[in-house]
Amino acid sequence: MEDGRTIAGPVLRLEGITKRFPGVTALSGVELELHEGQVTALIGENGAGKSTLVKILTGIYQPDEGHIEVDGTTTRFPTATAAQEAGVTAIHQETVLFDELTVAENIFLGHAPRGRFGLMDWSRMRAEAREILTRIGAKLDPMAPLRDLGIASKHLVAIARALSVDARVVVMDEPTASLSQAEIEELYELVERLKSEGKAILFISHKFDEIFRIADRYTVFRDGEMVDAGMMEDVTEDALVTKMVGRSMDAIFPARTSSPGEEILRVAGYSHPTEFADIGFGLRRGEILGFYGLVGAGRSELMQALFGVTTPSKGAVKIDGKVAVIRSPAEAISRGIVYVPEDRGKQGAITAMPIFQNVTLPSLTQTSRNGFVQMADEFALARRYTERLDLRAASLDQAVGNLSGGNQQKVVIAKWLATRPKVIILDEPTKGIDVGSKAAVHEFMAELAAEGLSVIMVSSEIPEILGMSDRVIVMRDGRIAAELDRDGLTPEQLVRAAAGYEETAA
Amino acid sequence: MSIAEGTRPRHVPDRLASRPARILRSWELLLTVIAILIFLANTQASPYFLDPWNLSDATFNFTEKAMIAFAMALLIIAGEIDLSVAGIIALASTAMGWALQYGAGMPVLVLIGLGVGLVCGAFNGLLVTRLGLPSIVVTIGTMSLFRGISYIVLGDQAFNGYPSDFAFFGRGYVFWVISFELVLFAVLAVIYGVVLHATNFGRQIYAIGNNATAATFSGIRVARVKMILFLLTGLMSGIAAICLTARLGSTRPSIAFAWELEVVTMVVLGGVSILGGAGSILGVVIAALIMGMVTFGLGLLNVPGIVMSIFIGALLIGVIALPRLIRLVRTGKAA
Known part of the structure; x- marks a missing residue:
């Protein structure tokens, strides 16, 4: 990208990423750049390869070709933990949380602070959970069992969990899909806060109004390929829609003359x-x-x-x-x-x-x-x-x-x-x-x-x-x-x- | 692309493996081999084993349990379980003994035995299908509930004095050494085998056990099928209660104690998947014979009961683990 508006290089860069599954090429040679303190919107139809990309970013899938760069050095995410250690964290469409555990336990699952003899350090966990929750503006009791919370609050816990690791890159996969309008507003505020903390955010959404509201950059995927990327201020909604769907109709459909009856x-x-x-x-x-x-x-x-x-x-x-x-x-x-x-x-x-x-x-x-x-x-x-x-x-x-x-x-x-x-x-x-x-x-x-x-x-x-x-x-x-x-x-x-x-x- | 080729359908054969090849790989064959080995071991271990009357006596070790095991096999294949079967026997036997005190004759006793079995099965079935409770929890509860009622009624007493025409169900012989129970076992084995393997109902049982959601989506009335299976298991427990009570000639609250585990062992040893979806009645029949012979053989050798249960337990684990062990040795992977 030669727009000159970014001072430093991208925090995270994907180059030529290809991922094949039996019978399907989910991604072919895609590029993606995420910058510090900026929100990049990833746009595409269902099946365009967005979810596959998220899984590659979080170490769940390994790309067949291409490489990942963090701060300019090529790296690999062989496991989900490796991605986390490199500072990439994700808030998924369907959050995987545990109803029977408390808010704090959910936040720190897998990386809970340990005290003497390797036992859980409960007081530290509580304090740190409270700190993270305050930071994202969630008024939740860290010791409350998760099953007592509503969907929106659970979502906040998922976000808190994503941020409990020292993340530099935050991936949000359709985070507003199950939220009400008021909750969505709160989420926007949170995104602004994360931006100001210098995090690079990848925001996946189908909703154009929210993309225009919070994103700084965009990347459009279509059929597993990256078709366009740029700054939001240089593009209109109509142009984005066209880029997202405008395709050569490569799938051939049978010719039909329909004459529906009664x-x-x-x-x-x-x-x-x-x-x-x-x-x-x-x-x-x-x-x-x-x-x-x-x-x-x-x-x-x-x-x-x-x-x-x-x-x-x-x-x-x-x-x-x-x-x-x-x-x-x-x-x-x-x-x-x-x-x-x-x-x-x-x-x-x-x-x-x-x-x-x-x-x-x-x-x-x-x-x-x-x-x-x-x-x-x-x-x-x-x-x-x-x-x-x-x-x-x-x-x-x-x-x-x-x-x-x-x-x-x-x-x-x-x-x-x-x-x-x-x-x-x-x-x-x-x-x-x-x-x-x-x-x-x-x-x-x-x-x-x-x-x-x-x-x-x-x-x-x-x-x-x-x-x-x-x-x-x-x-x-x-x-x-x-x-x-x-x-x-x-x-x-x-x-x-x-x-x-x-x-x-x- | 397939559109062009699609006009010429490819030939897909009905089956690949021939019938002998399928039999060779079957669980039932493995069980048969084990049964023969145990039979031979028994003939070597005791000179009394081959006596026809001794062998006939030996069948009582498994006939009553096997009757329940047939219904239990269907239930487990459908993905449910009934651990209250021994409790049902206790309750049905107690009800019959109670009616006996009021002068009930053989036909009434039989009706009461069958009726109590059906009512208990219906109770389990309703709790599972209507309230959606897990059957293992429901039937652990009713297991104590049913037997508890017998304890309340009987305390440390017993009901005795069953009429002689009633005793036929447990002690009668149809022909020479062939007991009524053995005939009933054989007839029920055939009926259950046909129901499971040759009817639409049997097919639906497999479908439910393999994937209850997809079965529902295929138009199978899952709750109804499961209800019928709980009723059948209750009914078979009632029949077993009649046979056992007739054979013992008395009812104590501890009657058929812990039989549910032996019945489940028989079903699992017979190759029925405890996760549901797979198994055969033939397997259960052979497993019943194996367990009967082991118990009897060890009995002839004066081995105490506790050792017998150790042997049965080891046999179960050994037989279940065997195919996995073979695969582990062959491929280095257990599953």
């Missing part, structure tokens, strides 16, 4: 006590309805309520014009609604069981006589649907856990198709799967819609939303923020609706 699903006034409110939409036969929003906007919670996993407090669901009360997944399935969850390993597939048994699990009545399993029918059913999805496996008797992520997803989708549903809800259907499987899933989704199946696709990937949907609903804070037609829809419109940032020109 309405099959109608949701009205659907509300949950905490997760979502006043949701209303319709879904037509053969339609692909995209649900876009930031992580935590309530999309998955809404879908799980429709599938009967959680019960909403209010509202009505109509299927084929008839009121449907869905209190369990079993009832949802019998009414033709199925759900492919985001978390394949925990909710989607039973990874220790063979492929064919996973596929037939919700359709056992089809593959049995008088309650007795007919293995041959099971293999036939599993074969029919896994072949359509071009499943790559050694045998149908293979445990699902031994398959790649993409093929596991195919098993879960095959499982639901075997129930011959009317509506299939796909929650982040291509998250974490390789490019080839991704294309196969997209291709297949288009095929299903053409056959008259109605698809709800929850996705945080803008190209996928734009490439596949007939219509897009954008959710924000548990509510529908916008309903947009596919024609003429731009990535910028989506991002604005999801982040709640209105176009200044309009």
Whole structure:
């Protein structure tokens, strides 16, 4: 950066960092500089590689290529402790704290002050905890058990913990995601204080208003690459949005001519006590309805309520014009609604069981006589649907856990198709799967819609939303923020609706 | 990319390993080998072992426990456990003895035994499925609760004088040396084997034990399946209570004391994963035979009971550790 506005060199510098996972390149040759007393905002879509970068910075992942420089000397962070000793500390999106321990114990977990005989020096720990808490302006009793605190206070403890090591670089990964407006203001003050103490801060956020409020510099990631970096004062919100989403549409989506039929699903006034409110939409036969929003906007919670996993407090669901009360997944399935969850390993597939048994699990009545399993029918059913999805496996008797992520997803989708549903809800259907499987899933989704199946696709990937949907609903804070037609829809419109940032020109 | 190739589905075979290969690697085969070794050792150790009536007597060492073990196996595969089974036996036996004092005949006694078993199972099941309490905690509680009721009713007394037609369930023989209990054991083994391995219900048990969340998401009514399994375990404890009470001819509050541990040992030795999700009824049957033979063989040698429990404990740890030890030697890694 040749702006001349920085006097000293960067505290921390990443150069040419590349990180590959089986089937995916999460980061390719990215650069990042963090400067003393400055906040650098890291901006990018979900899946752009921000979290991977945080993990490399904190010693959880090792980069495959590239190097890390602290104060100009090349170094490595082989462990989380090494990163901490080099002065890098992180406040994560989901804070890992222990409810049964006190505030002070949480702050000093792993590096508690020791006294004689290696025993905990409780009075010193208490005093130091109080000092750190005061420094960040948190009025908390160090000896209070953590379980008695609210989310915001827990967050402060997480921050205190991050600062209890002598940090020079503080990484904040979406720190305001779960905070209220008043708490966010307090967090901004804290960031200002840290700045004045000369810390270099990496601030990851989707919210443009806060980036413009507190950041001095920005770095934009897209698809694992660094696309731009600079000073905040030299850039506008519109320019940032464009940099973040503006892409060559390298993923090819199947061409579709959609002709949605009659309405099959109608949701009205659907509300949950905490997760979502006043949701209303319709879904037509053969339609692909995209649900876009930031992580935590309530999309998955809404879908799980429709599938009967959680019960909403209010509202009505109509299927084929008839009121449907869905209190369990079993009832949802019998009414033709199925759900492919985001978390394949925990909710989607039973990874220790063979492929064919996973596929037939919700359709056992089809593959049995008088309650007795007919293995041959099971293999036939599993074969029919896994072949359509071009499943790559050694045998149908293979445990699902031994398959790649993409093929596991195919098993879960095959499982639901075997129930011959009317509506299939796909929650982040291509998250974490390789490019080839991704294309196969997209291709297949288009095929299903053409056959008259109605698809709800929850996705945080803008190209996928734009490439596949007939219509897009954008959710924000548990509510529908916008309903947009596919024609003429731009990535910028989506991002604005999801982040709640209105176009200044309009 | 796969789009182009996708039109031609690849051939994926149903199974890779052939049936003999799967049998060779099975836990059940290992257990069978151990059972044969113990059988041979017993024939060498005592000349009385091979006597048909002695062997027949030996079966009483495991038949009642094994009946409970079948239901327990299903419950453990589904990821739950019931430690109150011996407590249920005590309570069911006490209830039967109490009814006996009021002149209840054989049919009524049987109904009471089965009924108490079902009620106790329902109580456990409701606490686990409705209140979401962990079954190990619930059943440790009901274990003392059920037996405690028997102690209150009986104190240091005993109920005696069961009618002779009732005694058939514990002492009767169907044919030559084949006892009623042995026949019941065999019939129940087949029923449980079929239920677990050949029905949709059995498949759902495995699914729940492997991943209860994904099972729920697949439309399985997890709470209902678990409730049925607690009812079954209670019912089997009731049946065991009938057989045991009939065999002993009396009820004391200490009846079947600490049987829950022997039942769980039998299930785990039979290859059922204590974490849920895996196991077979055949394994439990062989484990029952092994435990019965060990107890009987050591009994013939006049080995005291405490040594027997040491032997059973060592056997359990040895058999469980064996596959891991083999892997450790082969690859240098335990897990």
